[in-house]
Amino acid sequence: MMSNDEDHSELLIDDAENRLFERFALPMLQPCTTPSQKRSAIGIAKTLWLRFVTETDTEETIYDDLKRVVGSKHDDIIALGSMYFFKMKTALTDAEVGQLKDYYTDGHNFARLEEWGA
Numbered sequence: 001m002m003s004n005d006e007d008h009s010e011l012l013i014d015d016a017e018n019r020l021f022e023r024f025a026l027p028m029l030q031p032c033t034t035p036s037q038k039r040s041a042i043g044i045a046k047t048l049w050l051r052f053v054t055e056t057d058t059e060e061t062i063y064d065d066l067k068r069v070v071g072s073k074h075d076d077i078i079a080l081g082s083m084y085f086f087k088m089k090t091a092l093t094d095a096e097v098g099q100l101k102d103y104y105t106d107g108h109n110f111a112r113l114e115e116w117g118a
Contacts, residue, residue, distance in 0.1 A: 014044070017103070020096055021049060027078075027087035045071055048084050050113065053100050 025045035047065050062084055066077045078100035089100045092100075104110045 002080060017100070020092060020100065021045070023091045024049060024052070024088050025072065027083055044080065045088070046116070052089060053104050053113070055101070057084075059085075 025042065028041045028045050030037060030040050044066070047056070047069070048062065051061060051065065059081075063077060063081050066080050070076045096103070104113060
């Protein structure tokens with residue numbers, strides 16, 4: 001779990017949602033050793049979270065998004081994509097994913113999510 005001084009995520013709507021995001025982002029944040037790396041990882045995790053909760057996380061969209069972030073570094077894109085599909089996406093239970101999807105069907109909550117991700 002990230003401490004308050006490490007949390008650069010600009011808090012989500014509520015504590016429960018923040019805890020879920022922290023668990024989701026943990027595989028990407030664990031290897032970070034500098035504040036700059038952590039900021040970059042949070043930014044990438046936000047993009048992946050938006051795809052995840054909106055169910056637009058196809059292999060194609062994830063790899064396109066990662067390519068926009070890291071450029072043409074093929075090995076980095078593959079490594080980050082694999083981390084997303086095999087570690088981040090599986091960090092939450094099916095029940096938690098269902099709760100998130102229900103939560104974001106509310107237009108107000110979804111609008112706040114889009115603002116957070118920007």
